[in-house]
Amino acid sequence: MAVNSPLPVAADLKPVAGIEIGFAQAGIKKPNRKDVLVMKLAPTATVAGVFTLNRFCAAPVQIAKAHLAAAKETGKPVVALLVNTGNANAGTGELGLSLANETCAALASQLGCEPSQILPFSTGVILEPLPAAKVIAGLPQAVAGLQADNWFNAAEAIMTTDTQPKAGSRTVTIGGHTVTMSGISKGAGMIKPNMATMLGYLALDAKVAQPVLDVLVKQVADQTFNCITIDGDTSTNDSFMLIATGAGSLEITSVESPEYRELAAAVTELSLFLAQAIVRDGEGATKFITITVEDAASVAEARKIAYSIGHSPLVKTAFFASDPNLGRILAAIGYAGVDDLDVSKLNLYLDDVWVAKNGGRNPDYQEADGQRVMQQSEILVRVKLARGDQAATVYTCDLSHDYVSINADYRS
């Protein structure tokens, strides 16, 4: 059960001109479950992505990166994205690369393109060989079913321990042109800055020059998918892909244009919705916590402190218990690694409640006020450092019994 369930998944997910979606039940890990997804792109499409920084990055991540680079070099566009759940194809060495390549080759032959024009993605259990034959056996079904109006199925097809699909659509008007965008994402454990067992795909029907899209995907990820954490575990497979199909009338060729800024704002808004949905559906989550660190000397130190709070098991269990044991937040700030932090100037707020004043308990703070806020399902933790004018925000959830149950039983 996600926080404030059900998640507001749009019932009216919009097709995006220039992208078709098909899926299959390939029985990769469990039967009768959508576990293979194909997203086929118009030849006008540009694609850009950000990937996990985990050194054990999965075979498909390595290949997707290489294929993206090849597309830029050769000018032969990306034709399709291929996603499977049930197996991460990570920690699988040379064999994993070879199996991922086999799936790309199989899809390429069905779509009449080269294997390097396919971007593969996998999510699921690590250190076990990809059942490539099952993935490949599912491809004809997925290809036969390709259609534009398939985003909800796409959202379902990439779920692992997610309890609910995550998807959204937006229509915006930029410079007189209508732009339609739809996106999907999945979590729900191993979520941490710089990607997680996190997959996100967002397509829009504008024409966006490749260098512009490359900038946009990083800018958006930095404000959205890279600001969430569930358990501090960065997965081997995280990817966020931005697809501009080029099928619409808006064309963006420069990051300096006002149209770019408007598009970036709209893509960021939908991406933040998709990223926050991952947290709301975090494994065992019962509360959605926003942590904002303000008046920092740099964004980096603000993020460091925000993540230190967001990763603390003691803080997270206190939220689960609705217990205003707020000293644990101070402790997490203190060990965040900001060595010259002067805690005597620090102030801490829980929503509108001023908890710590100048590094100590605010004399006016009443436990009942803290208790009231802790019982909410959505809580804002605000830290003011008095060191500068920079800030950062991180989104996280609490740590519950169900987190332990889910992760103790994941493979069974």
Add this chain to the structure above:
Amino acid sequence: MAVNSPLPVAADLKPVAGIEIGFAQAGIKKPNRKDVLVMKLAPTATVAGVFTLNRFCAAPVQIAKAHLAAAKETGKPVVALLVNTGNANAGTGELGLSLANETCAALASQLGCEPSQILPFSTGVILEPLPAAKVIAGLPQAVAGLQADNWFNAAEAIMTTDTQPKAGSRTVTIGGHTVTMSGISKGAGMIKPNMATMLGYLALDAKVAQPVLDVLVKQVADQTFNCITIDGDTSTNDSFMLIATGAGSLEITSVESPEYRELAAAVTELSLFLAQAIVRDGEGATKFITITVEDAASVAEARKIAYSIGHSPLVKTAFFASDPNLGRILAAIGYAGVDDLDVSKLNLYLDDVWVAKNGGRNPDYQEADGQRVMQQSEILVRVKLARGDQAATVYTCDLSHDYVSINADYRS
């Protein structure tokens, strides 16, 4: 229940000449519980300590550091250590310093010394004012009961969420001199490198010059108390104090002497026992995990990887479930932050089972073998990096339902 409970607490804890111990039930947080401890030292004693690196270090930590420095400057030795549980006196600002000083002054007046000759320590809940009056009211009882043979009571008096007292004694012969040492420690959450809600006290009856003891305490902590982690939370109050009472016949004046090396080995051995006892009694712990990273380019990178594994909630829940979902260990290695790590040269062993070979699943690895080791209550995770000849070891425990229960209910 600690791992392999009961912990092997020596029934025959040995008095250490030159140190007397008294305690009180002062009702600081709960009635009928030992919560104040006084350790009175012979005038010949030297004392050295290492303290939390948390920027929100507690008022007593700040004062203990200042009083230790004052003792060195003035030559007026430390007369007593004063420990209370039930309240950490952290995140308490100026008021906290003032209340801690009041307790030092009260004990000093009873022992006929200056307040700066008292070292204060507190552990318990953060962000709440120290009930100094209760501590002070307990002092006469503690002072009246001072006696040498009181180590087991000392171990009980510093417990918080610990399920069992942690204490040990050793007698060694160095250079023909008998040295007796006894120590106590407490956990059991907020345990992380560079101290935690961790208190450790070890006294020995040799005479050790102050500069030598200063080196020894750091060297020992680095090999013992700084190698344990339960939840990655570094507390505001951690302290490890080494006391050389000077009451015995051994005298050590140089770190270059063979006697120093023998003493260091003995102190390290007992300290490791006390540190590991904290992990075995970690909040909700059901398994004791030793993580060794070998063939690293530096100790720092070996520790980074060992801690990354030891802090991963996904790894820890897999241990709790006895589930050989060992890809999670690879993922934790991959995001440890060793940027140029070549995972294709990495090997992973679980006890005697070779799990990952050259970055992928070892073809000879059988799930049943992994399963067998995962069911043990004590498990060795061994990572070989093929980058050099440095190594590090970290001790941790699993993450269980009880961890969540204990920390969700801590204050109630």
